[in-house]
């Protein structure tokens with residue numbers, strides 16, 4: 001299912017997709033809590049990929 005979300009960090013609208021147990025194009029707090037700042041619920045790929053804690057675990061992602 002295609003959806004559009006607003007990133008809580010950069011406030012941009014991001015096109016993503018959602019299937020059962022999986023999101024594409026953005027990250028949700030339910031699954032990615034430890035990489036999010038207080039008050040954030042959805043974060044787009046490019047913001048998440050710049051998060052120092054994320055890079056520590058998964059390395060640098062180039063889009």
Ligand SMILES: [Zn+2]
Nearest residue numbers: 007010044047
């Ligand atoms: Zn963002």
